[in-house]
Amino acid sequence: MGHIKAYYEQITAISQADWQYISAQFERVRFLKGEVLTEKGDIERFLYFIECGVLRYYIPDDDGELTFGFCFSKEFASAYDSLLMQSPSTYRLQALADTIAWRISHDGLQKVYAKTQIGNVIGRYTAERLFLAKNKRELELLRQTAKERYLNLFAEQPEIIKRIPLKYIASYIGITPQALSRIRRQIC
Template sequence: MTIDHILDQIYVIPESSKQTLKKHFNEVSFPKGHILLRADTVENSAYFIKKGIVRAYAKTPDNDITFWFGKEGDPVLSMNSYVANKKGYEDIELLEACELYQIKTTDLQNLFDKDIHLANWGRRLAEQELVKTEERLISRQFRTAKERYLDLLIQNPDLVRRVQLGHIASYLGITQVTLSRIRAKKH
């Protein structure tokens, strides 16, 4: 996915502002299994996925709990670091080899101060991520595991092919055994 497409799907800005923003991006690649962001760290970069898939998770004494997947076009950032320059609570692991667009958050903040169009783009990015977080929270609170799985199949059908079932079960808040039962009943 091109950086132009990614930027435009967040918020369309004038071409001159977009060109200014694009100058601050670097393309980076990392292998499957790489930990892109670490919990308890103030992250100084934001990423956008050109190619690949990632998961966000939090560690507990017993296991890791996956709470988000990102794929082509999605931003990958610690909202705590992006918004408040505070330590994040999540680790981000690459589930496939990934190609990413990277930008320093200090560069972003400086650009926001200088260009209202870029500031509005940054606001829209934060708003979209807030809405996605709210949707995940509401789904987790008010939908059954089966409903959450069926929603996942509708909204992200390729996720089941690209992600280990253990990560999907964790994301849904169920065991792999329960996920297997749900999958068996669906077919």
């Protein structure tokens, strides 16, 4: 739980009473590599804080899979739109490596919001960061070439390049694995 507290304290000071209440809402869980945390069509019930491991967001379909996000240690993860709306998820959340996470249920999260002011501050901050990251990604997909998107991963998210299989990186930047191989040959 120390990682979560440190994350919160980067945002604002947290009282011992608030921390005790919030931390009591979380439980520690483990996921094996390849395990699906949230299935397409299921309603997301949890918000996860990743202690260690890697998660992937993707849309499964008949033509393959479309990867659109990753989550690493010391980050929150969830099929967040499904969690907020309590509606079926349109994608999957999967562990790409053995993962340890702390999770809070939708009901537990609502309790934290209702009983602590700090919960609302942290929730708003986290939601705003998710929105800004999503907005940035959408603009990159619209304005940049695949080569530029790949090169940006080196500068902005080197952990993706180091820890994610190339087939998922290709899908993430919107190209085929073969096109990614061509780009990699051009820059080497």
